[in-house]
Amino acid sequence: MSLAAIKPVVRRHAEIGILLIAVALVAFFSATSDGRWANAYNFATILQVTATLGLMTLGVALVIGTGEIDISVGSTFGMGALVYLWLASRIDPSAAALAAVAVGAAIGLLNGLLVTRTGTPSLIITLGTLMIFRGIAIALTEGFSFSIPYAARKGWSFEILGGGEFLGFNTALYWLILILVVLTVVLTAMPFGNRLLAVGGSAASAHSRGIRVGRIKLSAFVICGALAAFAGTLEAGKLGFADGSMGRLMELQAIASCVLGGCLLAGGRVSLIGALLGAFVLSSIQSYLVVVGVAPQWFLLFLGIIVVLAAYGDQSLRQWALKK
Amino acid sequence: MTNGHPLIQVKNLDLYFGAFHALKNVSVDFHAGELVGLVGDNGAGKTTLIRVLCGMHTPTSGEVYFDGQRVEKFHPKLAIDQGIETIQQSVGLCDNLSIARNFYLGREPVRRILGIPFLDFTTMRDKSTRVIRQFGLRDNVSADDEVERLSGGERQSVKIGRAVEFRNRVVIMDEPTNHLSVREREHVNELAVQLKKQGLLVIYITHDIFQVHKLADRIVIMENGEKIEDASTSKMTAEQLEEVIRQGGRVVERREALS
Structure with a gap:
């Protein structure tokens, strides 16, 4: 197949760039880490991290799809984790998880209402709520952490909510797959998805066709908040404890994952599988830096450099594909 | 044909965008089975007026009646549900989506599968392709192609095809023949007449008075947000109407003073 024949494929599938980057990085990491990176245990860990970051990323991708952005998800993740941990030792973990998801959805509703009713840019609104809910999380924990007693870390409902494993993988991974499938169907094969992408592509045109633009955006924010809190729940289930800083800076990773994965920040183009590949790449890079023994203080620097290079590579590929 | 109550009645409509007075005390009636040409220069208020009718703008004051009922809320969804289909110039298509x-x-x-609504792709593809082909969509363009790949004429054909497919009671066409070839233009004009004959109200917005005079029963001329003329095409020739547009409100004022 000639290079020109690949162009339409790259144009149509925004996730091709991140797929190539993922393959290249996996090959490079495997070749340069002397088996410390490419082993079953490490993969399971990377996938667990990908699962929680990925769930948050899926929600952010939907909001980005409408042409808005939600940077409060890191705090929502933390709130979800704290609500779950606080309740899970008192009531059944499944009810605690529902409550955590409801809190996340409420935060999403607040974001969505503020954005759609006031017309204020979502970047500013969600920057505000990022700080508000981080502040609440820190105030609630008062510098300590919430945890589930070891004795209570059992039972099927605890295990399926990130607290256990199935076939060698943390149960969070299965939630991610389930939610990916559901959201992909919603986005590509249901009227809601058609309208969501239309709103992101041209809100004025969608409005002229009778689409309730505000409602679509509001729904995306609610789903995003709920997913971020659910991701926090699963992370809390795995760790069994959380403090007020849980999920800090994850919002940036989620947004980076979306962009790397081929979601257009201006809206209208979403690749959920691409966004997840983006999350996988970020988790893989972190894991690689750990196993090759890069000192933690250099983490962010290296991560940033690799993200910039990956984004540049993806952008170049896309520009090449768009050329006639 | 224009007997009975108007299908759309606009009374003393005013619309401000901030300090800008876009529509000034506009009153006009539109009847079912009528083809009305809405004519005027750029910035005359034609598009603003029809954007009120199709629910995109809410008037600052004044009243709009649809089929005798006062319109209380303005939203494109409500207008579409009432059977008002609009072919607009600048909006209506999302470039990122397929045809x-x-x-x-x-x-x-x-x-519906277990009550859950899934898009019926077969119907969407087949029907849209069949309808749009009539209005100049190339054979090698498929309904799955994104709209951003279409030429200006093809984009217009998607909008026209959609209005024809979903026609109900009113079809508003804002410069429908822009970007179209001569043959496609004729097709659209024939279609406008055909829709009128079927009993629909057709509002046809254009700069070209000579073109619309041949089709329309009545011409409404706007200038600077005001209606300055509302005349039957059997009473005024295209040349006379062109003079009104050229001279603006002055010629109408002069005529009224004389009578």
Whole structure:
């Protein structure tokens, strides 16, 4: 197949760039880490991290799809984790998880209402709520952490909510797959998805066709908040404890994952599988830096450099594909 | 034909965008089975007026009646539900979506499985392709192609096809023949007359008074947000109407003073 024949494929599938980057990085990491990176245990860990970051990323991708952005998800993740941990030792973990998801959805509703009713840019609104809910999380924990007693870390409902494993993988991974499938169907094969992408592509045109633009955006924010809190729940289930800083800076990773994965920040183009590949790449890079023994203080620097290079590579590929 | 109560009645409509007075005390009636040409220069207020009728703008004051009922809320969804279909110039298509998805945007055909609505892709593809082909869509363009790949004329054909497919009671066409070839233009004009004959109200917005005079029963001329003329095409020739447009409100004032 000639290079020109690949162009339409790259144009149509925004996730091709991140797929190539993922393959290249996996090959490079495997070749340069002397088996410390490419082993079953490490993969399971990377996938667990990908699962929680990925769930948050899926929600952010939907909001980005409408042409808005939600940077409060890191705090929502933390709130979800704290609500779950606080309740899970008192009531059944499944009810605690529902409550955590409801809190996340409420935060999403607040974001969505503020954005759609006031017309204020979502970047500013969600920057505000990022700080508000981080502040609440820190105030609630008062510098300590919430945890589930070891004795209570059992039972099927605890295990399926990130607290256990199935076939060698943390149960969070299965939630991610389930939610990916559901959201992909919603986005590509249901009227809601058609309208969501239309709103992101041209809100004025969608409005002229009778689409309730505000409602679509509001729904995306609610789903995003709920997913971020659910991701926090699963992370809390795995760790069994959380403090007020849980999920800090994850919002940036989620947004980076979306962009790397081929979601257009201006809206209208979403690749959920691409966004997840983006999350996988970020988790893989972190894991690689750990196993090759890069000192933690250099983490962010290296991560940033690799993200910039990956984004540049993806952008170049896309520009090449768009050329006639 | 214009007997009975008007299908759309606009009374003393004013619309401000901030300090800008876009529509000034506009009153006009539109009847079912009528083809009305809405004519005027750029910035005359034609598009603003029809954007009120199709629910995109809410008037600052004044009243709009649809089929005798006062319109209380303005939203494109409500207008579409009432059977008002609009072919607009600058909006109406989302470039990122396929032709079929644009065609059915907002009223997607669904197949329910366990009560859950799934897009009926077969209907979307087949029907949209069949309808749009009549208005100049190339044979090698498929309904799955994104709208951003279409030429200006093809984009217009998607909008026209959609209005024809979903026609109900009113079809508003804002410069419908822009970007179209001569043959496609004729087709659209024939279609406007055909829709009128079927009893629909057709409002046809254009700069070209000579073109619309041949088709329309009545011409409404706007200038600077005001209606300055509302005349039957059997009473005024295209040349006379052109003079009104050229001279603006002055010629109408002079005529009224004389009478």
